Amino acid sequence: MQEHGDGSAEAGDELFQAVEEGGGDTVFANRELLNIDHVPDEARIVxxxxxxxxxxxxxxxxxxxxxxxxxxxxxxxxxxxxxxxxxxxxxxxxxxxxxxxxxxxxxxxxxxxxxxxxxxxxxxxxxxxxxxxxxxxxxxxxxxxxxxxxxxxxxxxxxxxxxxxxxxxxxxxxxxxxxxxxxxxxxxxxxxxxxxxxxxxxxxxxxxxxxxxxxxxxxxxxxDPYDGEQLRQILENRRDAFCDDVLDAGVIPKTAALAAQRHGDARKAIRLLRHAGDYAKNNGLDEVTEDHLERAQEQAEVERLKELIAGLPPHSKYVLYALANLTANTGPEEDWFRTTVIYDVYQKVCEAEGADDLTTDSIRGLLSELAFLEVTESNQEHGGMGKGTYKEHRLLWEPSVVFKMDPDPAQVDVER
Ligand SMILES: Nc1ncnc2c1ncn2[C@@H]1O[C@H](COP(=O)(O)OP(=O)(O)OP(=O)(O)O)[C@@H](O)[C@H]1O
The missing domain is CATH 3.40.50.300 (P-loop containing nucleotide triphosphate hydrolases)
Incomplete structure (x- = not known):
């Protein structure tokens, strides 16, 4: 240990004087517990x-x-x-x-x-x-x-x-x-x-x-996906990731309810809670409220979507923009689109992005990779007598999330 002018080691090293106990974090006591790779011990498995x-x-x-x-x-x-x-x-x-x-x-x-x-x-x-x-x-x-x-x-x-x-x-x-x-x-x-x-x-x-x-x-x-009560317990078991009294009473129940409603995925629920904590921390707040959760939710989804498509060729993002443009401009019952319709909008996206478009076949390939990753889903439709079959695709993510992957994504005219 470093000795000081007065010869005592107790006074601490002035070089690190500004560093507070616990790393100076007033939101997280142990953020590691909310890491996705963290393996909980048996008592925390719900x-x-x-x-x-x-x-x-x-x-x-x-x-x-x-x-x-x-x-x-x-x-x-x-x-x-x-x-x-x-x-x-x-x-x-x-x-x-x-x-x-x-x-x-x-x-x-x-x-x-x-x-x-x-x-x-x-x-x-x-x-x-x-x-x-x-x-x-x-x-x-x-x-x-x-x-x-x-x-x-x-x-x-x-x-x-x-x-x-x-x-x-x-x-x-x-x-x-x-x-x-x-x-x-x-x-x-x-x-x-x-x-x-x-x-x-x-x-x-x-x-x-x-x-x-x-x-x-x-x-x-x-x-089976987790229900709201199971997700609440999973999150409750990691409450000690936060400093005492930082989490408002409604935060864990609301995170669990949102996650149960949408997917029942424990990973996403844990990540959402972490993002809400990060939001509070980055804004110098020492309290996490339900309001932060809403702000964190979209950010968490954007991150997950980026992660999912990270391994795909860049044009898969343009295909997603095409689907997001189409979905955002139609009613909830009409959100299935044929490959040819997506391809037309994809070409407009490429134009807006200043990129050369790929062939319809390449886009078909990208659509099946996106479906494999459950970003989209695809259906084989029968066109009726003598018309053969064709494929339809649907976006499984909110268009608003897709559009937030880039600061300035192409929003194009989708008149059909
Ligand atoms: N029952 C549970 N109790 C506590 N934590 C859980 C529970 N189930 C999942 N988790 C946490 O959720 C995250 C995802 O869990 P896990 O990786 O086991 O899911 P998975 O079904 O294998 O998902 P994938 O198919 O995406 O790999 C991990 O951080 C894990 O610790």
């Missing part, structure tokens, strides 16, 4: 006891080194699927240790994995203990070799494995699922492997090949 128990029953044998069942967890985003999977894996690992067994647990975010080799590399690296003697390079070996090294680590170091594939529908194909689920049967590895697949696409199962379906079994759990 309303998922049954899912936790059911999942533990299926994968439980792994704690003794016996074959676990594989499971698919379905549900809309923010319904606690990853949380439950991580929580159960963590407890399984501890229990396995207590019974002197070695359980490998690892999660792969398939949305981040760049193909099969990358996914297998992530799994192998995640469970490779220091000193195993097996090297997992980031490149330079074939996909097959990654699998071989994964089997080697499992056989040498573990008695069983639980592998979670988050956003499994984002994998290019089901090779990974197939090879992992069949590895023991195919004699590649001695260790039993359980796979927890997570998806927010309820039709995901239909996309899998018959072989994978039969290897994964039929254990499926559905996660």
């Amino acid at each position: 309303g998922r006891d049954e899912h936790i128990r059911d999942l533990a029953n299926e994968v439980g044998p792994a704690v003794t080194g016996s074959p676990p069942n594989s499971v698919i967890l379905y549900g809309k985003t923010g319904s606690g699927k990853s949380l439950v999977a991580n929580h159960v894996m963590e407890r399984a690992r501890t229990e396995s240790q207590r019974r002197s067994n070695r359980l490998a647990t690892v999660t792969v975010d398939c949305a981040q994995a760049k193909g099969e080799a990358d996914a297998v590399q992530t799994i192998a690296t995640g469970i490779n203990p220091p000193g195993s003697g097996v090297d997992i390079p980031t490149r330079g070996i074939s996909t097959n070799e990654y699998y071989n090294r994964l089997w080697e680590i499992l056989d040498r170091e573990y008695d069983a494995a639980l592998i979670t594939l988050d956003e499994v529908d984002r994998l290019d194909d089901d090779n990974v699922l197939m090879l992992l689920s069949r590895a023991r049967e195919a004699g590649k590895v001695d260790v039993p492997i359980g796979i927890i697949s997570i998806s927010n696409k309820v039709n995901f199962r239909e996309q899998m090949t018959e072989r994978v379906k039969s290897s994964l079994g039929h254990n499926e759990f559905i996660f």
